[in-house]
Amino acid sequence: MKNRFSLITVFYSLLGSILLWAVVTNAWGYTNFFHASSDSWLVYIFDFCCRFIWAMPAILLLFKYRQEIPTTLKQLFTNKPQMKPFIISVMIIAIYNVAGMFFNHGEVWINPDFHLGKHLFMFVGVAFAEELVYRGWGLNALSTFVSERTANVISTIFFVMVHLPAYMIQYFLYGTFPVETVMIQCVYVFVLGVLFGYLFRKGNSLWSCMTLHFLSDFLGVMLIG
Numbered sequence: 001m002k003n004r005f006s007l008i009t010v011f012y013s014l015l016g017s018i019l020l021w022a023v024v025t026n027a028w029g030y031t032n033f034f035h036a037s038s039d040s041w042l043v044y045i046f047d048f049c050c051r052f053i054w055a056m057p058a059i060l061l062l063f064k065y066r067q068e069i070p071t072t073l074k075q076l077f078t079n080k081p082q083m084k085p086f087i088i089s090v091m092i093i094a095i096y097n098v099a100g101m102f103f104n105h106g107e108v109w110i111n112p113d114f115h116l117g118k119h120l121f122m123f124v125g126v127a128f129a130e131e132l133v134y135r136g137w138g139l140n141a142l143s144t145f146v147s148e149r150t151a152n153v154i155s156t157i158f159f160v161m162v163h164l165p166a167y168m169i170q171y172f173l174y175g176t177f178p179v180e181t182v183m184i185q186c187v188y189v190f191v192l193g194v195l196f197g198y199l200f201r202k203g204n205s206l207w208s209c210m211t212l213h214f215l216s217d218f219l220g221v222m223l224i225g
Contacts, residue, residue, distance in 0.1 A: 005068040007145040013061055014138050014158040020057070022165035024050045029173075044118045051129035058137040069141050071204040076136045081208035086199060089212050097219035104224055111225040119221055127214035134159040134193070135200040135209050148201050156193030160186050192216060 026047055036042040062073040071079070101109055134155050142151035163185060171177040196209040 005065045005144075007142070010138070010141045010145070013057065013141075014134075014155070016057065017054070017133055018158065018162050018165065021054055021162050022169070024054055025166055025169070026050065027166035027169040039113070039115070039118070041118065044122050047122060048125040051125045055129040055132050058133040061141070062137055065141065068144060070143055071136075071140050073136075075204065076132075076140075076206045079203050079205040081199065081203040081205040085202050086208040086212070089195060089199060089208075090215060093212060093216050093219065097216075097223045100220075101223040109223065109225075111222055113225070114222045119218060123214050123217040123221075126217060127210045130159070130162070131196065131200075131206050131210045131213055134162075135197055136206050139197050139200060140204075152194060152197035152201065156190055156197060159193040159196075160189045163189055 026043065031040070031043045031046050034042055036046075059073065062069065062076075066072045138155035138158060139148075139151050142154055145151075146154070164182070167177060167182055192213075196213055199208040199212060200206065202208070
């Protein structure tokens with residue numbers, strides 16, 4: 001019997017992405033079993049691999065429902081993005097992070113804990129996996145049933161929610177929950193998610209939103225910390 005493609009299917013899949021991430025995330029300290037320090041390459045490789053394991057259900061769903069969704073898995077990587085909104089978005093992200101650097105540090109500052117190779121490796125994986133799940137699958141599939149703007153908002157809400165399990169795990173393990181930090185991050189991630197979704201809709205390509213996602217994380221760690 002052929003499984004029916006429906007709005008409920010998409011909702012369950014996006015909810016499942018949050019639950020799966022709550023299981024595989026290294027917030028549980030899996031790499032402690034290998035006695036790896038927080039700046040060890042092993043930690044970055046483990047996180048990188050976990051992202052791809054986490055993204056696999058979305059890849060399978062994109063393949064399974066390729067006849068029903070607006071943009072196929074292949075098209076997500078072969079469609080050409082519109083360059084004008086992408087370039088404007090890059091400028092906004094760059095200006096925001098430079099302004100944040102001066103606001104927080106009062107001068108030109110590079111995070112002493114920043115490691116070019118490790119963070120480049122990590123954030124490429126983060127951008128690829130998260131954009132594939134929430135824009136490539138989530139927004140893409142939702143737009144079959146609702147308007148693209150509504151699909152963008154809904155997929156972004158799930159995108160925000162996937163950032164919460166790490167905080168919940170830390171609360172479970174150590175009894176700490178930084179409420180203010182979580183609230184600020186939720187607002188920031190929501191704004192970014194809507195922007196990533198907007199870029200995705202401009203050409204139905206993952207390249208622009210993946211690149212901007214990477215740039216936002218990379219500059220944020222390097223300049224703001």
